[in-house]
Amino acid sequence: MARAVVEPAVRKHATHGPVDAPGPAELKQLAESRPAELYEAVEQLCRRASSEGPDGASALRTVGWMAEALANTRSRDCARFAADIVGRLLPLGSAQRDEPGRLRRMVAAVLVTAQQLRDLEPLFGELPDAAHDPAVEVRACLLGELALIGGGRGRPVLDAYAERLRELGHxxxxxxxxxxxxxxxFAVRVRGLGPVKTTAQLRSRFPEIPPTDSGAAAAHTAGETPDAGRARVAAEPFTVSDWAREPEVRFFTLPSPLDPDDFNVSFVKRLPLDCLAGEGTRRGEAVACRTMPDDVLNELFSAAYNGGVNGRGQGGAYSRLYAWNSMYALLGVPAGTPLLDAVGRAADHRWVRFMAFTDWFHHDTSDVAFAVLDPTRTRVAVLAATDTDAGG
Structure with missing residues (x-):
């Protein structure tokens, strides 16, 4: 029986020992054959779990595995059990403050992938009264995941729930x-097109922009215009997913419009950027290539969706939100601007992707660096992020 497999873990946790969980094969079998008993065991574990210390974190992981197994098992009951576990029974404690939210996002993504829409619809039968409730959060993530696969629109129950979320300001x-x-x-993998790690890869994918002396001269006239709030939002896709290094986000203003042809490597590498400090002292030359808004937006989404090499992904719904928040910050448009208006504004900007050989770039797991020139050609935003599993 399911209890015979799961209850030893509950008893160990109740006596402050390590929490063991059935293996993936056992969990799959239990979710398929005795989902109600598996859910009951999870509920018992949640009731007994300590709210502090490593035991709480261990129990949280165990419950996450069990919820994922139920979410992956196609049935209306399993969908309901999985959503209830992460929407009602969590959090178990404060040992890992962000983990309950990540589990909700993960389970929502699995549910949309594994379950039939008709078995998810009953989860939306009751309209919410507040935006910031764990159960509401699970359903908001479900709607966000469905949007990325083009599902759920035109279903009255889901439409009504989405409208209430808008009213509540979720x-x-x-x-x-x-x-x-x-x-x-978004989330589309193409063989041979992984992260850009080398200048050769950068040149092979994007048109390189030739350097100009006038671009170098123009960079010396740029004045920095710090904006900590805007920089924080622009860096969000990388910080929430624990990329190895804190991203660099900087904003500059020019006294006169920059010739678009001068928005090149000569211009970028003469800006006072930490990521380009020491450029020219190592073997290899900095490269700048022209790119488009969809490339930038996809990199922002991918950073949050895939997670850093030592971090964890944020699920499709929130990765999309973080990507757009970052894009808005790079564009410098107000947060309330409609998305399609922002898309139009993005097309009016000039986008450059660059890479250099400095101590800042790792050339290991992933290096992302963009410079953005606004339509007045007097304002420049720069975002650079790097990820690695190397120590130090």
Whole structure:
């Protein structure tokens, strides 16, 4: 029986020992054959779990595995059990403050992938009264995941729930219920097109922009215009997913419009950027290539969705939100600007992707660096992030 497999873990946790969980094969079998008993065991574990210390974190992981097993098992009951575990029974404690939220996002993503829409619909039967409730959060993530696969629109129950989320001001409710054209690359893997790690890869994928002396001269006239709040939002896709290094985000203003042809490597590498400090002292030359808004947006989404090499992904719904928040910050447009208006503004900007050989770039797991020139050609935003599993 399910209790015979799961209850030893509950008893160990109750006596402050390590929490063991059935293996993946056992969990799969239990979710398929005795989901109600597995859910009951999870509920018991949640009731007994300590709220502090490593035991709480261990129990949280165990419950996460069990909820994922139920979410992956196609049935209406399993979908309901999985959503209830992460929407009602969590959090178990404060040992890992962000972990309950991550589990909700993960289970929502699995549910949308594994379950039939007709078995998810009953989860939306009761409209919420508040935006910031764990059960509501699970359903908001479900709607966000459905939007990325083009599902759920035109279903009255889901439409009504989405409208209530908008009324309550839930952050995910500002995202469209379908994928925009500019988002066409989200979560799409193409063989041979992984992260850009070398200048050769950068040159092979994007048109290189030739350097100019006038670009170098223009960079010396740029004045920095710090904006800590805007920088924090621009860096969000990388910070929430624990990339190895704190991203660098800087903003500059020029006294006169920059010739678009001068927005090149000569210009970028003469800006006072930490990521380019010492450029020219190591073997290899900095490279700048022209890119487009969809490339930038996809990199922002991918950073949050895949997670850093030592971090964890944030699920599709929130990765989409973080990507757009970052894009808005790079564009310098107000947060309330409609998304399609922001798409139009992005097309009017000039986008450059660059890479250099400095102590800042790792050339290991992933290096992402962009410079953005606004339509007045007098304002520049720069975002650079790097990830590695190397120590130090």
């Amino acid at each position: 952050p995910l409710a500002r995202m469209p219920r379908t994928r925009l054209d500019i988002e066409h690359r």
